[in-house]
Amino acid sequence: MAESKKYEISVTTRVSFVDEQSDVDHDRYVFAYTIAIANTGTVPSQLISRHWLITDATGKVQEVKGLGVVGEQPLLKPGEKFEYTSGASISTPVGTMRGAYQMVAEDGTKFEAPIPEFTLSMPRTLH
Numbered sequence: 001m002a003e004s005k006k007y008e009i010s011v012t013t014r015v016s017f018v019d020e021q022s023d024v025d026h027d028r029y030v031f032a033y034t035i036a037i038a039n040t041g042t043v044p045s046q047l048i049s050r051h052w053l054i055t056d057a058t059g060k061v062q063e064v065k066g067l068g069v070v071g072e073q074p075l076l077k078p079g080e081k082f083e084y085t086s087g088a089s090i091s092t093p094v095g096t097m098r099g100a101y102q103m104v105a106e107d108g109t110k111f112e113a114p115i116p117e118f119t120l121s122m123p124r125t126l127h
Contacts, residue, residue, distance in 0.1 A: 008039075008040045011114070011115050012038075024093075027091040031089075031090075033087070033118070035083065036082075037101065042078050044078065044105070044106040047069060047102075051101075052098075055096050057094045088120065097117065097120060
């Protein structure tokens with residue numbers, strides 16, 4: 001198998017608007033996102049840290065870095081998946097999130113798992 005396929009993580013996302021935590025009159029739009037992280041490579045790998053760029057419609061960027069996700073640093077064997085839900089707040093009804101997870105494979109190799117950009121959008125805002 002190709003070396004690049006040894007260290008491969010697939011990331012998928014689902015987003016929902018959290019109306020009860022948002023305050024549209026005060027430009028506070030809250031979103032919940034669920035991330036599924038799957039080890040599609042051939043080597044067990046552990047998620048060590050995360051790096052997010054959260055951008056609102058005005059171009060304002062929030063940068064978030066930290067250890068693990070939701071207090072965990074999951075170790076994923078090939079074929080295993082870890083799912084978690086977290087949230088973000090922005091000051092416009094539409095925005096985006098993207099980033100990367102910093103991973104360490106069982107053999108000591110460090111690599112990044114990119115988080116493809118996804119949209120945060122209040123219902124009935126985008127057509």
